[in-house]
Amino acid sequence: MKAAVYYENGGPDVFRYEDVPDPECHRKGVVIRVEAVSIEGGDTLNRFRGALATKPHIVGYQAAGEVVAVGEEVDNIKVGDKAVTTGAFGSHAELRAVSARTAWVIPPGMDVRLAAAIPVPFGTAHDCLFEFGRMKKGEIVLVQAGASGVGVAAIQLAARAGASMVLATASSDARLEKLKGLGMTHGINYARDDVVTEVARLTDKHMADVIVDSVGGPTLQTSILSLAYRGRVSMVGQAGREPMKVDVGSMMGGNRSLSGVFLGAEIATDRVHDTIQQLIQDVADGALQVVIDRTFALKDAAEAHRYIESRQAVGRVLLVP
Known part of the structure; x- marks a missing residue:
């Protein structure tokens, strides 16, 4: 798969757009084919000075897309569902593996780009x-x-x-x-x-x-x-x-x-999981609004991070593979 990666901390220029191995699905996890990445504030901070859990490292908390693999111990999400996911890293890529506990099914017909910007x-x-x-x-x-x-x-x-x-x-x-x-x-x-x-x-x-x-x-x-x-x-x-x-x-x-x-610290608890699922439904129903400022291609991750750090955006900036 393609991913926006880096080998050392620094400014947006550390990003490289490269081929990396596809992630594997854990028995309690899911893999999605990413359709939208919501760049979170923590993503820019982690790129700047966070620990590199992998090398090359794929930064990113949050992404949404189609579920393409499900672990044998997962029964609340199925292949073909659309889901929004969170994790410590790994969102800036074409595929993303996470625990099923930090994945939420997107209501049918909801814009995946909107759902991508909700949980965190x-x-x-x-x-x-x-x-x-x-x-x-x-x-x-x-x-x-x-x-x-x-x-x-x-x-x-x-x-x-x-x-x-x-x-x-x-x-x-x-x-x-x-x-x-x-x-x-x-x-x-x-x-x-x-x-x-x-x-x-x-x-x-x-x-x-x-x-x-x-x-x-x-x-x-x-x-x-x-x-x-x-x-x-x-x-x-x-x-x-x-x-x-x-x-x-x-x-x-x-x-x-x-x-x-x-x-x-509490995102995997029933309390937070259920709250986020309700917030997703509220956006789907029009009771809350997701504001998307700009969308960049995944290969332009450096430009997207640079734009966020210019403090011009209102709402979320997305990456699309």
Whole structure:
């Protein structure tokens, strides 16, 4: 099969488009013929500095396509089904093998490209808001990096759950404009405006009850300073790639809390598996929206990663073999 591989960490230029051996199907796994790869934030981070589990290495958490092989111990997925899969690596390829536990059947007639972009970003956003953020109807939510995959999902989920106000940050007014139809109440251009000052102004100094922060670095301090009394920050990922040196002293006086969130630690549990399956169905039914910014050919993985790192995208960038 063909795959986008690399032999060492670095910028997008480390990618090579090469022939590699086809993956084998585990007795508890499935193999799909990939039709769409959703490039996740962790994919760019892993390419930059993550461990190479194989050499050459095929990066990538998430891909969807047709099931072409099923292990003898798998009974909930069959050959010919369309499925979206997640795993520690291996998505940037024509074929992808994963555990059946991290594969979800795509409803008949659903666009595979949309399904490809759901499990990690929507599952992560859901956990950030509800499992760890404990969001309740009527609360104010702030979504850092609102134009990211997790951001786009969190805005919609918070609005659907009855948030009284959904604030989101992005690097330009143009990117914020594209978020208005998803349920964002007010946008904050962090390249121009001070986020903490704007949150105070927009909320009449109440601040945010729940914050989803997928950026980390200095942005995490901004999130902490934007918390309301008893507010909660769900910190997921480190998209900013900068050290997380924060002062958490202000959290004690306001009974505030900070939770680290990693979907991968619980993705094989019944709770998360069932949540993601429902989120896929919600998108299929039109209750939630997947935003696809651009699509690149698999052979152009370097260009796709470079585009993501330019911070121009709104929603997900896909690769198509």
